[in-house]
Amino acid sequence: MSTNNRLRIAIQKSGRLSKDCQELLKQLGVKLNLREQRLIAHSTNMPIDVLRVRDDDIPGLVMDGVCDLGIVGENVLEETQAERQSLNQYSEVLKLSKLDFGYCRLALAWPQELGPQDKSWFEGKRIATTYPEILKGYLKREGINASAVMLTGSVEVAPRAGLADAICDLVSTGATLEANGLMQGDTILESNACLIQNPKLNDEDKLALINKLMPRLKGVKQAKESKYIMLHAPKAKLTEVCELLPGTGQPTLLSLAGSDDYVALHMVSSETLFWETMEELKALGANSILVMPIEKMME
Numbered sequence: 027m028s029t030n031n032r033l034r035i036a037i038q039k040s041g042r043l044s045k046d047c048q049e050l051l052k053q054l055g056v057k058l059n060l061r062e063q064r065l066i067a068h069s070t071n072m073p074i075d076v077l078r079v080r081d082d083d084i085p086g087l088v089m090d091g092v093c094d095l096g097i098v099g100e101n102v103l104e105e106t107q108a109e110r111q112s113l114n115q116y117s118e119v120l121k122l123s124k125l126d127f128g129y130c131r132l133a134l135a136w137p138q139e140l141g142p143q144d145k146s147w148f149e150g151k152r153i154a155t156t157y158p159e160i161l162k163g164y165l166k167r168e169g170i171n172a173s174a175v176m177l178t179g180s181v182e183v184a185p186r187a188g189l190a191d192a193i194c195d196l197v198s199t200g201a202t203l204e205a206n207g208l209m210q211g212d213t214i215l216e217s218n219a220c221l222i223q224n225p226k227l228n229d230e231d232k233l234a235l236i237n238k239l240m241p242r243l244k245g246v247k248q249a250k251e252s253k254y255i256m257l258h259a260p261k262a263k264l265t266e267v268c269e270l271l272p273g274t275g276q277p278t279l280l281s282l283a284g285s286d287d288y289v290a291l292h293m294v295s296s297e298t299l300f301w302e303t304m305e306e307l308k309a310l311g312a313n314s315i316l317v318m319p320i321e322k323m324m325e
């Protein structure tokens with residue numbers, strides 16, 4: 027493959043998604059030569075280049091075909107799509123997968139001292155946000171006549187600074203709202219990071235590489251959600267023990283040296299075992315219960 031035939035993936039250079047994106051690429055088996063400050067990182071083992079940019083630029087780079095793939099928050103993707111649609115510009119992407127990081131919600135908030143408010147309070151108000159198009163869509167749907175004040179950062183200080191009456195900002199733990207004396211209202215959008223592709227991509231080699239990476243991505247996700255469970259269970263209680271174990275796969279049973287009453291049970295569970303379930307297993311006579319992480323999976 028020549029240099030311009032290398033699959034180009036856009037990720038956030040520095041911010042909330044960067045570490046998770048780099049970790050994901052590593053788990054997919056993409057080795058990168060990442061040096062700080064470099065815009066482009068070349069993979070040393072696959073025909074892949076990683077572009078490290080501001081997250082706001084990622085959807086546009088993929089829509090315009092400058093990059094073939096991108097990892098970005100659904101919030102930024104939706105805002106860019108709405109903005110482009112309002113300008114009659116091309117705004118299509120293929121959403122290949124929702125990822126299990128970057129969870130946050132876009133929510134309304136207002137000064138705590140005003141107490142709980144319903145939607146009618148927003149009538150005629152100014153709402154500061156980095157997501158004016160998503161906000162405008164919500165206001166339109168709800169029939170609220172309020173205006174969006176665009177701010178690219180520090181949205182949470184806008185009411186105190188007299189720039190707006192309320193805000194529409196990303197919330198994860200709620201600590202930022204609390205620290206700024208704001209009360210949370212309606213959630214407008216729930217967001218995760220997602221993997222997007224340029225829908226016009228037609229290079230066969232690149233498409234073949236994406237087809238190779240997608241099952242790996244599925245395997246990484248499944249492995250994260252699964253646990254390998256090992257325990258010793260009394261033969262007489264096997265049915266009850268199995269009923270307590272999450273997941274539908276058949277367990278492996280192995281005989282235990284020197285014991286006729288007990289067997290070793292191994293299984294891949296679709297979720298982790300809670301302490302409560304482990305206590306119930308113990309109460310049934312199970313012992314030596316081990317719950318272990320799985321690194322990779324392939325069906």
Ligand SMILES: Nc1ncnc2c1ncn2[C@@H]1O[C@H](COP(=O)(O)OP(=O)(O)OP(=O)(O)O)[C@@H](O)[C@H]1O
Pocket residue numbers: 038039040041042043079080081082098099100101102128129130196197198199217218219
């Ligand atoms: N508190 C949070 N917890 C989890 N994910 C978040 C949180 N805040 C934002 N995100 C997600 O991470 C993305 C990037 O957030 P970040 O704050 O790093 O963006 P930024 O300041 O706009 O960075 P950039 O310099 O790349 O423009 C957001 O668009 C959102 O999808």
Ligand SMILES: O=P(O)(O)OC[C@H]1O[C@H](OP(=O)(O)OP(=O)(O)O)[C@H](O)[C@@H]1O
Pocket residue numbers: 042179180182195196197198199200201202203
């Ligand atoms: O509910 P919380 O857990 O407090 O998270 C919410 C905050 O996280 C994000 O900002 P970030 O901390 O990434 O910094 P930024 O504003 O500089 O982008 C977001 O813009 C909120 O301000």
Ligand SMILES: [Mg+2]
Pocket residue numbers: 080081082
């Ligand atoms: Mg940004």
